[in-house]
Amino acid sequence: MESYSKSYDVIVVGGGNAAFSAAISAREKGMGVLVVEKGSQDKRGGNSYFTDGAIRMAYGDLEGLRSVYSDLKDEDYDRVDMPVYGEKEYYDDIMRVTNGKSEPALAKVLTSQSYPTIKWMQSHGVEFIVNENQYFEKDNKMSFWGGLPVKTYQKGIGLMTAWWKRADELGVDVLYNTKGTSLVKSDNAITGLVVEQDGKEMQIDTKSVILACGGFEASEQKRMKYIGDEWKNAVVRGTEHNTGDGLDMAIEAGATPIGDWSACHAHTTDYNAPRVGDFEKPGDIYKKSSYPLGLIVNNEGVRFVDEGADFRNYTYAKYGKETLKQPEQKAFQLYDQKVRPLLRVEYELEEASVVKADSLEELAEKMNVPKEKFLETIHTYNASVQEGDYDPSVKDGKSTKGLTPAKSNWALTFDEAPFYAYPVTCGITFTFGGIKVNDQAEVLDSEEQPIGGLYAAGEMVGGLFYENYPGGSGLMSGAVFGKLSGETAATYVESVTTKA
Incomplete structure (x- = not known):
């Protein structure tokens, strides 16, 4: 050599x-x-x-x-x-x-x-x-x-x-x-x-x-081996070069593997994001992080997480994983006009996928989700929202009652048009x-x-x-x-x- x-x-x-x-x-x-x-x-x-x-x-x-x-x-x-x-x-x-x-x-x-x-x-x-x-x-x-x-x-x-x-x-x-x-x-x-x-x-x-x-x-094979088959098609949010080479070398040299090999930092990312990090458009522009202020439904029009369980800093890594479990590995983040001005800048970018509607019925049609189930989800949620002071800078305790899953903070009724739906999937960041x-x-x-x-x-x-x-x-x-x-x-x- x-x-x-x-x-x-x-x-x-x-x-x-x-x-x-x-x-x-x-x-x-x-x-x-x-x-x-x-x-x-x-x-x-x-x-x-x-x-x-x-x-x-x-x-x-x-x-x-x-x-x-x-x-x-x-x-x-x-x-x-x-x-x-x-x-x-x-x-x-x-x-x-x-x-x-x-x-x-x-x-x-x-x-x-x-x-x-x-x-x-x-x-x-x-x-x-x-x-x-x-x-x-x-x-x-x-x-x-x-x-x-x-x-x-x-x-x-x-x-x-x-x-x-x-x-x-x-x-x-x-x-x-x-x-x-x-x-x-x-x-x-x-x-x-x-x-x-x-x-x-x-x-x-x-x-x-x-x-x-x-x-x-960035290794499809290792993702499936250690995290699960559902990670085969996860969006890689960063470089394509992180394929576990260093881990392989270290273990071969006698290092002890340790930690949570079955888990990772995952994030909800735009459903139409590049499948691997694009060096022409870096800066984490495809993630969608304002979900605690809105609702999340899957492709069947059903909620599946407590959007307001905590500040996003403490939930996005695990909620990305939950999105991956949904039908077609797809979900929608929903916002009405009340909270639309509070969203992060990535929702305004030209790269952001979004559908907009003036009624809930029209929104369901544009999302291509079952209309009756979607309307039931929204109406049930709205009826469960409790009174209280809304303050997105603290965990305000403004919540739902009798709803599963609950929304523990920042629960506002979803009823002010226009309505917005952002399609998302799971992006993997690091293991x-x-x-x-x-x-x-x-x-x-x-x-x-x-x-x-x-x-x-x-x-x-x-x-x-x-x-x-x-x-x-x-x-x-x-x-x-x-x-x-x-x-x-x-x-x-x-x-x-x-x-x-």
Whole structure:
């Protein structure tokens, strides 16, 4: 096998936020770093390139955000109503939505290091702005909700552009169109990476490898094997390159698989969205996230979830999965004119599929659902709506009574024309199953011992998310464990270099 002309202290496999966080972290510690990117240069960036940039952190209170936001002026802060959200609130959210299954040590790393990591990202040129989708105007105030008030400037595109610029400034090498295929080990320590480039295999010598190349969401075969046959035709919301290569390599090298391999981050997405992420139209423009304000019915005109069970940040990952279970894997989000002005910007885009009608009967016909069943669903729902104050910036308790499934918050009658129906299906974003790491991002073998020189970050970290996850935690986890893995790898390389 051909050997690459240069060896490295650290090789990072992957090309998204986690990978470049790791690469830059190791490089600033003085390491010689190579990033191995499976995609071409014009299709780089992994899933991170497609995200809308929302990133969850333990900011504390409004004062904690003053040095984070780049787009708010001093006078703007007088209009901001910002709930407290510290490490405890973040940790509790993770444990709540995963039903207490998240590995405590990993959850504590994520929550405790989230804010410091944001500041570190800023120091390398990543810019953060107000997440306009996380507040409602109320009494001339920006009333924030859901613990997710920050996003990256220009979404995932801006995030990755900043990382690429900084990596270039620091002298991080990058190989494109290069797929990692196997790890080289000697005495339970990593000594190289075998890659495939232009149909040829070659070995790159290294002292350590950081695996940050995503889950298996883009592999139809693995989706069906681990999550279920119904996932065969799920829309892939990000890159086509996340096919589980890193997981395969790690497990072959002795890593322990762990976590919820049967679950994933799924989201309701436009029924006519591209079947795989379109690099010409990134930015997460096809998702449909305002459903707590409306109703959701399936292709038979029947509701199947409690749209208002919680803020969307805590339900969209599991409601996407519920949509996949419906006939033809299709559903409709419904809104009347009362709530139409409150919808997120993606509902206004030209790419958004929508039918509009001036009566419920006409809406049913345009949706091509059974009219009588649909009208029964709406009339039964309307009759169950209870009185109360409506406030989309809090869980207002304005609910239904005697309805199954209930609508627990934000229940308004659906009766003001015109009416809108947005057809949606399930889009898969990333998988939850991964490999076992400790609180230093070291990959562990079957005896809970670190495999020397092997680390993981991003989607590959198993044991953190089960069944569900708090929105914005994927990007944050990628950055936190990316930064940590780079630091830990650098310490390891220094130790083995000294011994040599």
